[in-house]
Amino acid sequence: MDVYLFDVDAVLLHPGGYRAALHATLRHFAQQLGLSTPLLTAGEVEVFEAHSIISEWDISAICMAAVVLEGLLAAPALAVPATLAAALAALRSHGALQPTINHALLARRTAAALRPGEYAAQAAARILAGDLRVAADARSAALCALLDHILLHTRDPQQSLTFRIFQNYTLGSSAYSACYGLPAAFTAPGTLAVEDRPALDAKWADEILAAVQTEALHAVIYTARPSLPPSATAA
Structure with a gap:
C-alpha cells in the first residue's frame, strides 16, 4: 500500500x-x-x-x-x-x-x-x-x-x-468562538484564510484527490498545527 x-x-x-x-x-x-x-x-x-x-x-x-x-x-x-x-x-x-x-x-x-x-x-x-x-x-x-x-x-x-x-486573529472571530466557546474580542476574518496560499499545483491536487476518492492511494496530512482545543480532541 x-x-x-x-x-x-x-x-x-x-x-x-x-x-x-x-x-x-x-x-x-x-x-x-x-x-x-x-x-x-x-x-x-x-x-x-x-x-x-x-x-x-x-x-x-x-x-x-x-x-x-x-x-x-x-x-x-x-x-x-x-x-x-x-x-x-x-x-x-x-x-x-x-x-x-x-x-x-x-x-x-x-x-x-x-x-x-x-x-x-x-x-x-x-x-x-x-x-x-x-x-x-x-x-x-x-x-x-x-x-x-x-x-x-x-x-x-x-x-x-x-x-x-x-487565536482570534489567526482563526477569525467566528471560528474562534466556535472552537473555544469564548466570545471574540473583535471581528476579524482570520489570517490563515486570508494570508495562506496554496503551494501544490492545482493539477496535482486534483489528481491526488481523485486517487484518494477511488482509494487508488491513501493520503495523510502531517502537521504540527493544532486543530481543536485539548478538551475537544480528547473525546
Whole structure:
C-alpha cells in the first residue's frame, strides 16, 4: 500500500497567516498601550526564530512580558497588577512608556536557558524574573507573579490573554468562538484564510484527490498545527 505524507507548511501551502497574526496581535497590544511604533519588528521576530523560538504563542507572550516588566520597573510608584490586561491599562494611564528592549539578547538568553520538554515562554519567565532590577524592586514578588501569569500558560485560552488575541486573529472571530466557546474580542476574518496560499499545483491536487476518492492511494496530512482545543480532541 502506498502512503503519501504531505506536510502543510511549504508543501501544501505557502504560510503567511501565523506571521500576520503575530504582528496583528502585537499591534493590538501596542494600541492598548497608546503606542504607534511596533513592539516587535519583522527582523526581531526572525531573531527569535534563529534561536529556535518559533511558536508565535511564545513569542507574543515573551514580548508582552518584557514590555510590561520594562514599563513597571520604570514606574516604581505603580502597584503591580495581577494580570496582563490590568497591567496594560495601568501603564497606559501612567503614560510615557517607551520600551527599549534588547530582543536579540532576550532571545539568546531564553534559548540558552531552555530545558528539555519546556516551552520557550517558561524559560523566559526565569530569565526576566532573574533581572537584578526585579530582585532589587520592593514589588519583586508581585512582578514575578505577573511574569508567571503571562508566561506559564501560553497555550491556555482560559488563562492567557496573548493566546486568546492571537487565536482570534489567526482563526477569525467566528471560528474562534466556535472552537473555544469564548466570545471574540473583535471581528476579524482570520489570517490563515486570508494570508495562506496554496503551494501544490492545482493539477496535482486534483489528481491526488481523485486517487484518494477511488482509494487508488491513501493520503495523510502531517502537521504540527493544532486543530481543536485539548478538551475537544480528547473525546
